[in-house]
Amino acid sequence: MSARVPTPERQRPAPTERGLAEPLCRPHGRAVSAILATADEPFRNRVLERLLAAGYDDLEVADLPTALADLLRETKQTLVIVGGTWPDPQAFLRVAVNAGAFPLVLLESSALEAEGEALAMGARAALQSDIPASSLAAALAAVDAGLIVLEPSARALLLSANRDRFSTPERFQPGHDAAPAPANSATNPSNRAVDQSTAGLEVPAATATRKGRPLTSREREILGLVASGTSNKGIARALSVSANTVKFHLAAVFDKLNAATRAEAVAEAIRRGELSL
Amino acid sequence: MAANSLLQKYSDERAALVQNAVSRAAAIILGRRRVLSGIRWRNDLIITAAEAVGGLEQADVRFDGDELSADVIATDLTTDIAILRIPSTSPHASVTTDAPSLLRVGETIAVVGRTLRGPSAIWGTVQLAGPAWNSRRGGKIDQRIELDVGFDPSFEGAAVIDTSGNIVAMAVPGPYHRVLGIPTSTIESVVAKVDQYGHLPKPYIGIRLQPLWLDDATRSKLGRKTRSIAAVGGIDAGSPAEQAHIELGDLLLTLDDHPAESVNDMARRIAGASPGQTIALEVLRGGKPLTINVQIAERPRH
Numbered sequence: 010m011s012a013r014v015p016t017p018e019r020q021r022p023a024p025t026e027r028g029l030a031e032p033l034c035r036p037h038g039r040a041v042s043a044i045l046a047t048a049d050e051p052f053r054n055r056v057l058e059r060l061l062a063a064g065y066d067d068l069e070v071a072d073l074p075t076a077l078a079d080l081l082r083e084t085k086q087t088l089v090i091v092g093g094t095w096p097d098p099q100a101f102l103r104v105a106v107n108a109g110a111f112p113l114v115l116l117e118s119s120a121l122e123a124e125g126e127a128l129a130m131g132a133r134a135a136l137q138s139d140i141p142a143s144s145l146a147a148a149l150a151a152v153d154a155g156l157i158v159l160e161p162s163a164r165a166l167l168l169s170a171n172r173d174r175f176s177t178p179e180r181f182q183p184g185h186d187a188a189p190a191p192a193n194s195a196t197n198p199s200n201r202a203v204d205q206s207t208a209g210l211e212v213p214a215a216t217a218t219r220k221g222r223p224l225t226s227r228e229r230e231i232l233g234l235v236a237s238g239t240s241n242k243g244i245a246r247a248l249s250v251s252a253n254t255v256k257f258h259l260a261a262v263f264d265k266l267n268a269a270t271r272a273e274a275v276a277e278a279i280r281r282g283e284l285s286l
Numbered sequence: 287m288a289a290n291s292l293l294q295k296y297s298d299e300r301a302a303l304v305q306n307a308v309s310r311a312a313a314i315i316l317g318r319r320r321v322l323s324g325i326r327w328r329n330d331l332i333i334t335a336a337e338a339v340g341g342l343e344q345a346d347v348r349f350d351g352d353e354l355s356a357d358v359i360a361t362d363l364t365t366d367i368a369i370l371r372i373p374s375t376s377p378h379a380s381v382t383t384d385a386p387s388l389l390r391v392g393e394t395i396a397v398v399g400r401t402l403r404g405p406s407a408i409w410g411t412v413q414l415a416g417p418a419w420n421s422r423r424g425g426k427i428d429q430r431i432e433l434d435v436g437f438d439p440s441f442e443g444a445a446v447i448d449t450s451g452n453i454v455a456m457a458v459p460g461p462y463h464r465v466l467g468i469p470t471s472t473i474e475s476v477v478a479k480v481d482q483y484g485h486l487p488k489p490y491i492g493i494r495l496q497p498l499w500l501d502d503a504t505r506s507k508l509g510r511k512t513r514s515i516a517a518v519g520g521i522d523a524g525s526p527a528e529q530a531h532i533e534l535g536d537l538l539l540t541l542d543d544h545p546a547e548s549v550n551d552m553a554r555r556i557a558g559a560s561p562g563q564t565i566a567l568e569v570l571r572g573g574k575p576l577t578i579n580v581q582i583a584e585r586p587r588h
Contacts, residue, residue: 237488237585238361241341247588259341270337272363272423279553282496282519286556 042088043149044080044110046071046101049093050264052138056092056115056145057260061253063146074100081108088153090115092138095123099130106131111152115140121162134158224283228262231255232284236275303451304398304407308350310381310445310453313400314339314370315346315353323399323406323444325456327381330374333473334443335458336361339368347372348402360476360486364425364557366458366468367476368443369486381453387471389431389454391415395467397435397457399444410435412467424557431455431467441465479560487561490585492525493518493532495549508539508570512547515539518569530580536569543568556582 042065047053053070060068071077077089081104091101092115105112114127115138124135133152137160140148148158224232227248234244241259245252259274266281268274278284312324314334324334324347332347339345339361347356347370356370389395393412400406416430433446437459446455446467455467480486496519500510508515518536521527538546541555542565559565561584568577 233585234587235341237490237587238363238486239341239587240343240358240361242343243587244341255341270363271340272337275363276423276550276553279495280497280549282494282549285492285494285520285522285525286490286553 042067044069044071044077044089046074046077046089046091046105047093047098048072049097052093052115052117054261054264056090056138058257059140059142059145060090061257062142063149065146065149071101074104077101077104078108081105081110087111088149089113090149091132093117095126098127102127102130102132111155113148113152113158124159128157128159136160222265224262224265224278228258228265229278229283231258232262232274232278235259235271236284300396300409303447303449304396304405306451307396307398307445307447307453308400308405308407311349311398311400311405313348313402314356314443315348315402316340316342321402321440322442323401323440324370325381325443325445325453327369327473327477328374330371331477332356332370332372333456333477334368334370335456336363336366336368337458338442339370345370348400350405359484360480362425362476362486364421364423365427365472365476366421366425367456367473369477369480381470381474387469388429389415389448389467389469394449395433395435395454396447397433397437397441397444397465398447399441399457401440406440408435408437408441420554420558422554424554426472426558428469428471429467431469432460433457433465433467435465437465485587487584489556489559489561489563489582490525491556491565491580491582492522492527494520494522495538495552497549498537511545514548516546516549516552526580526583530578532567532569532578532580533571536571536576538567539570539575540566540568542566 043060045053045056045060045068047056053072057068057070069080071080081089087110089101089105089110089112091098091105091112094117098114102112102114111133112131113134113136114132115136116123116127117138127135134148134157136145136148136158151158230248231244234247239247241252241255244255248255262278263269263274266274266277268277275284279286310326312326312332312334314322314324314332316322316338320338322334322338324332326349327333339358343358345356345358347354354372356372358368359371360369362368389412391412391414393415394409395412396407396409398405398407411434412431413434414430414432418426418428419430421427435441435457437457439459441457442459444457445453446457448454453470455469456473458466458468460466476486495516497514498517499514500508505513516538518527518532518534518538521532521534538552540546541552544555546552546555556565559582561582564579564581566577566579568575570576
């Protein structure tokens with residue numbers, strides 16, 4: 010399934026002036042600025058926040074590789090952001106590359122090996138997920154323009170890639186078409202994690218899930234207004250914040266309450282004693 | 287085959303019924319990505335599915351030829367009914383609600399919606415016609431209607447017509463890929479509330495509840511069937527609950543003499559009540575039952 014990011018009011022200008030014919034194209038040539046493809050919710054929320062800050066506000070989210078494949082079939086979008094703890098993003102990356110999109114990989118750890126693998130699989134950029142919003146925007150623009158973006162630290166990667174080509178040829182091959190290899194093959198994710206830790210590279214502990222965490226008082230306030238039937242704009246007016254802020258808070262609320270719809274979020278918050286009847 | 291064959295007549299009649307409903311079919315444009323159907327209920331009101339409308343305040347609505355900007359004036363998540371207001375242009379008779387009120391299982395119906403490419407319709411059968419029911423969100427819905435129709439997302443919010451051409455329900459997606467019909471009479475009662483207040487007031491008493499699990503001994507002592515009981519975990523300042531002196535830690539036993547089975551059950555019952563109505567809450571406080579009358583208010587909107 011694909012989750013829809015609440016659509017912001019401010020729409021990015023269309024690349025070409027379509028004039029009166031534009032509404033007719035609405036359901037088909039769906040113009041979204043990027044697709045965020047990840048199954049990792051904490052990661053998704055952090056990146057969403059920065060993408061919104063960077064002005065990418067017309068986003069689609071795919072939480073399964075199949076959902077990404079569906080989205081890529083129905084949009085003309087080429088910018089796909091995949092990420093999380095390597096090798097989780099691999100399946101998304103493969104789908105994006107096969108569909109001819111320009112995937113940008115955001116990695117949770119600073120493992121150069123993972124960066125190399127991502128690039129070898131066809132990623133247009135392999136960056137750390139804590140990249141500032143402004144750099145992320147610049148990277149997206151560059152990838153959109155057909156360039157490949159690397160972090161400065163990846164210089165070492167380019168150099169070591171040449172060395173490795175002669176010593177361990179299978180290292181930078183995509184996981185699925187690497188030849189079956191000996192004991193510590195890079196094709197097996199669990200083995201790879203062992204490889205990394207033994208190589209002295211940090212493997213981040215599983216990130217704490219946001220599910221089950223209590224709502225903040227602001228989130229509770231917003232959900233109360235949702236329950237009263239107030240629109241996002243109405244909530245924004247009532248709290249003197251922007252509609253995008255409301256949407257951001259609501260995305261966090263939906264995530265914490267594991268809800269896909271407003272009604273579900275309200276019902277779940279009542280069930281947890283977070284919202285009054 | 288003769289031009290006036292039975293098959294021809296059957297087809298003509300079906301097409302004529304749909305054609306008649308098409309003038310009420312609206313396409314609701316929620317953004318560049320989502321178009322659903324709606325029903326022109328009166329010359330100034332459009333009905334569609336609340337869940338799809340979500341938090342929007344405005345939407346574009348398209349009919350034959352013209353496109354209008356509509357204000358979302360009410361969304362009722364409990365019944366999945368959203369009401370949109372458009373500038374009233376051509377006079378349009380209201381949907382009549384004096385049609386035979388209950389659908390029968392096996393009855394033939396058509397779902398008539400609109401896409402940006404034009405009106406769309408599909409014929410199907412009433413697969414299930416049950417009694418009135420309460421939605422999981424607490425909405426009182428006058429009849430349980432499940433439809434056997436090939437449904438795609440553009441039909442969400444579309445009109446369901448019977449073989450007399452009357453609009454009998456609105457089609458909405460339900461759980462497990464079921465297609466539900468929200469009966470015309472239920473829509474009419476939501477429209478009536480909006481007509482009365484200008485918006486849709488949501489019932490509110492201002493208590494937060496938490497479930498407490500009961501062990502067997504406590505359960506039999508309290509004479510309860512369910513394994514949990516709802517405890518008051520918070521009372522909003524200035525709320526009806528505070529004014530009625532409901533206290534923290536009160537355990538809810540009954541609501542208007544119905545056993546309060548769980549937090550969900552309480553939420554459903556209160557969601558199904560109307561502002562202004564008084565409910566009797568029986569609570570257990572200090573081991574003793576106590577009945578408290580609470581007047582339901584409207585959930586604050588600011």
